[in-house]
Amino acid sequence: MRRAIDRRERVLLFYLVVLFGFGLGISGAAAHSRLVKSDPSARAVLDKAPKELKLWFNEGVEPAFAKVWIVPAQGAQIPLTSQGDSSDPRLLKVALPDNLPAGPVNIGYHMLSVDGHTVDDKLTFTVKAP
Amino acid sequence: MLDPFAIVRAIATLAAAIVLGSGVLVWYTRDALAPAGGSVWRRRVVFSVLVSAFAGAVATGLGAVGAAADAAGAARFSVNGAIVGTFLFKTGVGRIAIIEIGYAVAACIPAVIAWVTLKKSAISDLSLLSAAVIAALGLATFPFNSHPVTLDQQIAGLSASIAHRLALGVWLGGLPALILLIGAGPVPDDTRRLAAVILRRFSRLAMVAMCVIVVTGTLLTWFLVGNFPGIIGTEYGRLLILKLALLGGIFVIAGGLQRHLLPMLEVKPSDPTFRSYANRVKLETVVAVLIVIVASDMASLAPPEHENIVWPLPFRLSFAATWAIPWVPTRFIGGHVLILLGLAALAFSLMPSLRPAWFRLRPTTGLTAGIATMLAGSALAFPAVSVQAFPDTYLATDIPFAATSITAGLKHYEDNCTPCHGVSGHGNGPLAASMPDTQKPADLSAPHTALHTGGDLYWWVTHGIERTPMPGFGDVLTDDERWDIINFLGAFSIGYQARIIEPKINSGQYWLAPPDFQVTDETSNTNILSDYRLKSAILVVLFSCTQENVAQETARLEQLLAARERMAELGAKISLVASGKICEPLRRLATGKILVADRDTADVAATYGLYTRTFLNRKMDVVRVPATHAEFLIDRSGYIRARWLPEEDNSWSDLGFVETQLQMLAREPPAPPPPGPHDH
Incomplete structure (x- = not known):
């Protein structure tokens, strides 16, 4: 009986070592939530520069930790100010600068959603030259 | 590798579980603890609960700091007080974290009382139970900060998650108390009978807890993963498999204990049996801790719904x-x-x-x-x-099935695909003639069957098709551009199937999804077409203006504008799609009165053009359909249900006919949301 128990324990231990090896091989990945729609929409081509960018997510967002910025073709990122919307927890409103140049506008954002996960993504729209 | 944040969270969960499980076990066995060995065990367990309560408080606090760092996009645990303050007091996630910290700290107080009053067992046991209840509340708070809150079945998800964690706490948290009973050196004579009683009672508790864990775990998997590809094709799913395999190990250990060793122990509590039992409990504890670590790592990942599935099988x-x-x-x-x-x-x-x-x-x-x-x-x-199947078979895109994407795809098609697939898309391009019969380019107007997913098409457009002349475009077109092509192919193919759509509604025909586009409503708000789902039926009117017909098109618009209030009573809105300079007066006329597609209008017109083919008209020879006047009736559930092409018949000239169709739609119950173009 004793020997049988020992053997079973060894089998179990082996099983665990194999499983744990499998576990170590798994690497962490960034959480990813989604932008449902935006105004202007991603990849829109606009006749004139918009004053505001609205981002709607698939989950409620926490405006206190929202970061939105413009990635210019050259130079440092330009941070933008954003605020939530009391009537729609999934909406984030971003004020855009007045002097938005013609051409593609690359927007980056980092968002904390209500389930505690963060979202990092980008979108681009284009302002036509006058 | 494992995230340090996940380890901290695992420690917080384990500590709360020990406070809960050990507290419950002592309370459940308190009538049996009178013999001398009972008070020794109680002292050990109360001390372990005390240490766990304090460790839990520290880990829960550290967890909140880590979450704040993550929220701010800073390195783990390297944040200042201001960020932590903003996180805790300015966000919903943070406020729930405060509640968790509150419970973790509060559990320390009865734990201290239980330790100080050890001699008065009634007070001590009651304090220990209080600590267990507070720890349970803390464990039940966590799901409000995690995946279940974002589920459609929020209440079911939250309840399942709470029950799952409490059951885990009762079972896992009792294991260290068992080790303190029989695993810390030889079991003294005065503890042997007592130990058998405690082990039997724990076995009962654990049995119930395990059933709850399995049932709620199955429910949560169903809610959060939902499909088989999500289990084997995502990191979350693979961690889930690992967790289940570990749980399988637990069942083997626990089953052996319950079936063989526990009866043996009750008959003859000998040293070798106790040793063997203790070793297995230790092993079970190690596996249980691994399960909690894996679960904490899973909690920091997005569930498969939000993750790209990489299918591992051919x-x-x-x-x-x-x-x-x-x-x-x-x-x-x-x-x-x-x-x-x-x-x-x-x-x-x-x-x-x-x-x-x-x-x-x-x-x-x-x-x-x-x-x-x-x-x-x-x-x-x-x-x-x-x-x-291919690695991308279950891959889907975030790019919506919208007019801008479909038209972009149409342009990429015209730029890259016509030499083989032809300007008609029927697989008869100039290069096709020289290809052997078995390798002819595909006729893209053929119906897309369940044989190929959107992800399959994406794989072929990216990598080409083996043993055929079809090249890959992964280096030529960007990821988004290739998805645009997939969206276009969906619209192009289904446009051929849409040839059967008549001016008259046929009941139960829920299969044709309208491509999305932006509209400006009567009060200058911007919406997308799909925003009107379950709110309103939409009559999408595609105007095509030339110098010759502009008067006729204007007359039709005026006729529709005059009928808009009657249509609103029948639950329908009218949306104008009128591109080009000649149509500009129509757009001005409609603005503020009905929905107007005033962004990317040419794209919307070109996209809906794909849906104007019929068995009679001659639009078969080109992919890009020449513009004509067309009207589409979209029901409240978001499906194209009827269409009118004035060049074919004259039925909708009389708006009374349209009203009859709207009355029929108004009587229909809502249908599920439309599937994507490649969903089967």
């Missing part, structure tokens, strides 16, 4: 794609009969009590025959329903 099983093929149902069902026969042979060979009198095979022969029959059955059943 095939997938699809009934939709194969069931109609001759002999497939026979092979599948026949194969399963064989598998069941094989299973029966295995069961009869392994378990003599099940063996019927007519089963005369020797156990080894029976085993071999059973396994061989099962293998034969599998070989018959599964290949029959298997179809080819």
Whole structure:
């Protein structure tokens, strides 16, 4: 009986070592939530520069930790100010600068959603030259 | 590698579990603790609860700091007070974290009281139970900060998650108390009988807890993962498999304890049996801790719904794609009969009590025959329903099925694909003539069947198709551009199927999804077409203005504008799509009165043009359909249900006809949301 128990324990231990090896091989990945729609929409081509960018997510967002910025073709990122919307927890409103140049506008954002996960993504729209 | 944040969260969970599980176990066995060994064990357990309560408070606080760092996009645990303050007091996630910290700290107070009042066992036991209840509340708070809150089935998800964590706490948290009972050196004589009683009672508690864990875990998997590809094709799913495998290990250990060792111990509580029991409990504890670490890592990942699935197998099983093929149902069902026969042979060979009198095979022969029959059955059943699959087979895109994407895809098609697939898309481009018959380019107007997913098409556009002239465009077109092509192919193909759509509603025809586009409403708000789902039916009117017909088009618009209030009463809105300079007066006329597609209007017109083919008209020879006037009726559930092409008949000239259709739509119950163009 004793020997049988020992053997079973060894089998179990082996099983665990194999499983744990499998576990170590798994690497962490960034959480990813989604932008449902935006105004202007991603990849829109606009006749004139918009004053505001609205981002709607698939989950409620926490405006206190929202970061939105413009990635210019050259130079440092330009941070933008954003605020939530009391009537729609999934909406984030971003004020855009007045002097938005013609051409593609690359927007980056980092968002904390209500389930505690963060979202990092980008979108681009284009302002036509006058 | 494991995230340090996940480790901290695992420590917080483990600590709360020990406070809960050990507290509950002492309370449940308190009547049996009178013998001398009982007070020794109680002292050890109360001390472990005390240490766990404080460790839990520290880990929960650290967890909040880590979450704040993550929220701010800073390195783990390297944040200042201001960020942590903003996180805790300015966000919903943070406020829930405050509640968690509050419970973790509060649990320390009764734990201290339980330690100080050890001599007065009634007060001590009651304090320990209070600590357990507070720890349970803390464990039940966490799901409000995690995946379940974002589920559609929020209340069911939250309840399942809370029950899952509490059951885990009762079971896992009792294990260290068992180690303190029989695993910390030889079991003294005065503790032996007592130990058998406690182990039996724990076994009962753990049995109930395990049932709850399995049931709620199954529910949560259903809610959060939902489909099989999500389990084997995502990191979350693979961690889930690991967790289940570890749980399988627990069942083996716990089953052995309950069936063999516990009865042995109750008959004869000998040292070797106690040693063996203690070793297994220790092993079970290690596995349980691994499960909590894996679960904490899972909690920091997005569930498969939000993750890209990378399919690891060269095939997938699809009934939709194969069931109609001759002999497939026979092979599948026949194969399963064989598998069941094989299973029966295995069961009869392994378990003599099940063996019927007519089963005369020797156990080894029976085993071999059973396994061989099962293998034969599998070989018959599964290949029959298997179809080819690629790593991207279950990949989907965030790019919506919208006019801008479809038109972008149309342009990429015209730039890259016409030499082989032709300007018509029928696979008859100039290069096609020189290709052997077996390798002719595909006719892209053919219906997309369940045989190929959108992800399959994406894989082919990216990598090409093996052993055919189809090249890959992964280096030529960006990821988004290739998805645009997939969206275009969906619209192009289904446009051919849409030839049967008539001016009259046919009931139950929920299959044709309208491409999305932006509109400006009567009060200058911007919406997308799909925003109106379940709110309003939409009459999408595609105007096509030339100098010759502009008066006629204007007259139609005026007719519709005059009828808009009547249509609103019937639950419908009108949306104008009028591109080009000549149409500008129409756009001005409609603005502020009905929905107007005033962004990317040419794209919207070109996209809906794909849906204007009929069996009569001559729009078969080009992919990009020449513009004509067309009207589409989209029901409240978001499906195209009827359309009118004035060049074919004159039915909708009389708006009374349209009103009849709207009345029919108003009587229909809502249907589920439209599927994507490649969903089957």
